[in-house]
């Protein structure tokens with residue numbers, strides 16, 4: 001996998017401020033993961049690992065809710081497929097095995113980091129941008 005850092009860049013914005021704020025929150029969580037991966041998780045406390053999992057789970061459920069609300073409200077043409085992708089991502093985050101994470105934090109955090117990275121490229125920068133573009137065409141303004 002190529003080198004990617006979770007540093008937020010303005011060109012990543014989808015243009016709907018509430019959603020952009022959430023994406024920034026995902027990057028914040030991902031940067032915490034990144035830091036632990038850089039230090040190979042040496043001496044990591046299980047409380048910190050659990051906090052990261054909780055933050056991620058909270059993020060996915062809130063982001064799913066907000067985007068679904070927008071899509072319904074603006075009758076987004078790609079809603080069904082968009083929700084399917086969210087469900088898939090959600091399943092991966094909810095399915096994080098905390099016991100395994102505690103036993104092999106470095107390995108599992110690398111996997112989670114890659115999952116989020118894939119989500120950024122395949123979903124946020126493609127699908128979310130597409131969705132927000134349609135919303136704006138239909139008259140949404142921040």
Ligand SMILES: [Fe+2]
Pocket residue numbers: 067082086123127128
């Ligand atoms: Fe989305």
